[in-house]
Amino acid sequence: xxxxxxxxxxxxxxxxxxxxxxxxxxxxxxxxxxxxxxxxxxxxxxxxxxxxxxxxxxxxxxxxxxxxxxxxxxxxxxxxxxxxxxxxxxxxxxxxxxxxxxxxxxxxxxxxxxxxxxxxxxxxxxxxxxxxxxxxxxxxxxxxxxxxxxxxxxxxxxxxxxxxxxxxxxxxxxxxxxxxxxxxxxxxxxxxxxxxxxxxxxxxxxxxxxxxxxxxxxxxxxxxxxxxxxxxxxxxxxxxxxxxxxxxxxxxxxxxxxxxxxxxxxxxxxxxxxxxxxxxxxxxxxxxxxxxxxxxxxxxxxxxxxxxxxxxxxxxxxxxxxxxxxxxxxxxxxxxxxxxxxxxxxxxxxx
Numbered sequence: 468x469x470x471x472x473x474x475x476x477x478x479x480x481x482x483x484x485x486x487x488x489x490x491x492x493x494x495x496x497x498x499x500x501x502x503x504x505x506x507x508x509x510x511x512x513x514x515x516x517x518x519x520x521x522x523x524x525x526x527x528x529x530x531x532x533x534x535x536x537x538x539x540x541x542x543x544x545x546x547x548x549x550x551x552x553x554x555x556x557x558x559x560x561x562x563x564x565x566x567x568x569x570x571x572x573x574x575x576x577x578x579x580x581x582x583x584x585x586x587x588x589x590x591x592x593x594x595x596x597x598x599x600x601x602x603x604x605x606x607x608x609x610x611x612x613x614x615x616x617x618x619x620x621x622x623x624x625x626x627x628x629x630x631x632x633x634x635x636x637x638x639x640x641x642x643x644x645x646x647x648x649x650x651x652x653x654x655x656x657x658x659x660x661x662x663x664x665x666x667x668x669x670x671x672x673x674x675x676x677x678x679x680x681x682x683x684x685x686x687x688x689x690x691x692x693x694x695x696x697x698x699x700x701x702x703x704x705x706x707x708x709x710x711x712x713x714x715x716x717x718x719x720x721x722x723x724x725x726x727x728x729x730x731x732x733x734x735x736x737x738x739x740x741x742x743x744x745x746x747x748x749x750x751x752x753x754x755x756x757x758x759x760x761x762x763x764x765x766x767x768x769x770x771x772x773x774x775x776x777x778x779x780x781x782x783x784x785x786x787x788x789x790x791x792x793x794x795x796x797x798x799x800x801x802x803x804x805x806x807x808x809x810x811x812x813x814x815x816x817x818x
Contacts, residue, residue: 474539474575475516502515509573517578534588535588544558545561547818551805552816553589553590554591562576562577567618594624594626595621600663601615616668616671623766624658635762642761643659645657651678654673667752675709677718678710679705742775743782
């Protein structure tokens with residue numbers, strides 16, 4: 468049973484073929500700034516990316532008739548529970564007019580449905596960033612009219628939580644886990660027996676990341692908003708020019724680590740602050756789980772740093788065992804989500 472996986476990003480489109488649980492093919496199609504410059508909106512890139520996906524498959528001996536299903540990355544869709552969803556007309560309508568803004572991942576479902584419809588096979592998406600399983604008390608922000616929203620690295624969080632469960636020899640649905648995704652963005656989430664009941668989303672709160680500010684002092688943010696900058700400028704600065712980048716001028720965590728090791732005091736301080744804030748978030752999620760925690764899972768690209776993981780472990784090791792699962796497994800997580808439906812292990816949900 469072969470499944471085509473499609474994962475569009477800002478400057479690339481990743482595709483893979485899974486034969487059951489085994490990845491048998493993967494390619495990353497790179498898109499230069501010049502290639503994308505002529506498209507006003509992300510959705511306008513559809514035909515361009517579709518042609519490249521089909522061309523890459525055919526050049527490597529794959530055809531749409533080879534596949535049992537196509538599964539794409541979900542984008543900034545409406546808030547939904549975790550699971551594998553059929554791509555229906557409502558999904559496509561929300562991609563054409565996205566409720567939470569444009570992102571390259573929005574193209575995942577659009578590309579998947581188009582290719583699957585041509586082949587007469589089902590199309591799915593799995594665990595988009597808008598997965599919402601928060602408890603009602605977790606939604607309360609502290610100011611009426613402002614509600615906390617669930618946006619986090621759901622695909623990798625859920626995939627790595629299931630991988631951790633396999634490593635522990637237990638079912639994901641029977642475990643309490645704290646998963647810390649550490650990449651370009653950071654999300655720390657409390658997984659209670661298969662549901663993410665609370666999380667810190669670095670777009671709005673929690674630890675700062677490589678170029679995002681996380682939780683910032685409210686009065687300082689208000690002053691910044693009224694410093695002569697436009698709303699768009701404020702959002703751009705706090706969303707893509709804050710965090711480590713604002714202090715050290717780099718978005719490469721490996722550079723930060725090396726500068727710390729070379730004795731750069733400012734880099735050392737920011738490295739230590741990053742660890743410190745991650746651990747504060749882990750502590751908060753531990754409280755959410757009433758300190759009944761089976762494991763703390765460190766994942767994402769930054770989890771490849773032994774120094775970072777050791778420093779975090781030093782703070783939180785008394786809470787629960789630490790599992791280090793570096794990198795991201797988005798392609799595998801998409802394949803596994805589709806396989807659970809195709810094998811009858813889980814229902815295909817309707818958006």
